[in-house]
Amino acid sequence: MARKPGKTTIHDIAFELRLNASTVSRALANNPVVSQKTRNLVLAKAKELHYRPNHIAAALRRGRSDILGVIVPAIDRAFFASVIRGIEEKAGEQGYHIMVCQSYDSSLRERTMVETLRRVQVDGILISVAKDGKTDTAFYRKLIDGGLPVQFFDNIPEGIEAPAVVIDDEKGAFDATTHLINSGYRRIAHLCGPQHLHIYRDRYLGYTRALKEAGLPVEDELIVEIDSHFDTSPEIFNSLWKRPNPPDAIFSASDYSAAVGLKAALKLGLRIPEDLAFMGFSNEPFTEIITPQLSSVDQQTLEMGRRSAERLMAVLNNNSTPAKTEPKLVLLPKVIVRESSS
Amino acid sequence: MARKPGKTTIHDIAFELRLNASTVSRALANNPVVSQKTRNLVLAKAKELHYRPNHIAAALRRGRSDILGVIVPAIDRAFFASVIRGIEEKAGEQGYHIMVCQSYDSSLRERTMVETLRRVQVDGILISVAKDGKTDTAFYRKLIDGGLPVQFFDNIPEGIEAPAVVIDDEKGAFDATTHLINSGYRRIAHLCGPQHLHIYRDRYLGYTRALKEAGLPVEDELIVEIDSHFDTSPEIFNSLWKRPNPPDAIFSASDYSAAVGLKAALKLGLRIPEDLAFMGFSNEPFTEIITPQLSSVDQQTLEMGRRSAERLMAVLNNNSTPAKTEPKLVLLPKVIVRESSS
């Protein structure tokens, strides 16, 4: 007769087989102490009764949920979506689940999400911290000291020793700028992001280092700070171009700003990359769809997700805190040369 | 003295206050029967001891986890990322968490993920089914009959009565095509997707209906089936264009294919939209970044996520199965006219 399916417990199996629940539990867990015969009986009966283990009960008992919390500013940004894909991929391989939250770039909300995830008893948390410049370092220090495994990635809190996976923004920017220099460009402008964020600062530093190592001057008038992707207006580009001595290449810390500039340049009838070269950063999906295709710096997003997940799970499985000395993994970004530079 | 933080239970609070755990539980749950005085004491002590409710224990006891499972082909596709954002947003508002899985467009894997999520005791599941054409309708029928609340969205299983949120692909295609017709185009080609998927079939149907209602002929030679976004080659476009009587507009069921065609057209020196107009489908983020900007049909992704989550949670909260009669919510897509059509 059909018991309500989906509600079978080990006790039901035990009852039908005149066994004890603990034996069933052991059989199901492939504990070698149970006899082959019993194990087979249990497995057969489990299938017959459509038994489905209650992971939550097990989690309560074992004190671990096999759930990883993930906090990102917004799921629907290509960068984060890709990182999350990498996380889910690796987590799934090891039987972990992921619970995803959005901070909307609010540090306050981010802290709330951390608390929420802890209530759900996640085994660890992966975070790319909100970019509102209000990161509470003390909060995270306490969190980590409190014993909760935390793995940061991408934008990480400054002044804190914690496991992190980042890319070498400085090198990415350096390589990108050097590529432009090697291609013959000499007056390379830089659209940079908010300098209170280390990722944008590093890109700026890589840019200037490349110029210096090539013996080129760093000219303030060729450096423009952009607040956010979205307020990038063609004006910024036009004002750069109308200088008495305009740039012959533009290295932007954001693909979006680069695309806006590119469009403005085309409108002015400039030939790209002959008159003006463009190099973006992030390797957004659209970079290879637009015309001309935009050169950019790939951030290894999938890899970042995978490695972050792996590192966190390694900590969870060994129950070992990562070496305090070198907790940071630095991925190497990759310059992707496309039509907008040559 | 500092007990290990993060491990405080209601018993600890009860013990310190010489109360019973149940009273503490009630106080924490804002149960009106507890006296104001006791409640305050409990709240204060809870804060003092850094009490954090164990959601998993509560879930086990209450028989509901407040977790929603989400299964999509791939998190990092713009469409799904956006839907998930909408889901997380609404879920969070009502205290639900989301657990995200990827099917990688494999129906087999999808079924595995469903089982996995059930083990975790999710209260319900939101699914956009895999597009490998191997959807097991019977599986989902049983699932739903078994009592698990399931909410489909986007690509839904055919021949099954189940709650779903979709967009009106037929109307989207009809409106898009009609827009082209009203703009003066007469020979409108259609790049269509795999016809075994209802979403692409509907787009095809909307396209033909628009032609018919305008008194235009449906010409087979203007209709080309594309297997997937990624194998779209410029050849497909070129062969269309080299016809004795080439199209003057192209309506593509995919923005990606449209972008490829657009690029090929530019290379041939065609003026867009004067010589040839383009209309895509999906309103991918890149559509407003490319030059010329690509007209497209917006699929209300955020809204789809929000409404899907809301509907599922409504079922969970009322514990009421949705009306079997009209479980399907049809969102209206919106034609976004950009530079590629006028």
Added chain:
DNA sequence: TTGTAGGCGTTATCAT
């Protein structure tokens, strides 16, 4: 208004 007791489903420890 508060306390008692039992159980959600599982696992771990101890005994047999």
Added chain:
DNA sequence: ATGATAACGCCTACAA
């Protein structure tokens, strides 16, 4: 090799 028992932390009749 298996059974009995307790406990994970919380909630909720029911009793007081």
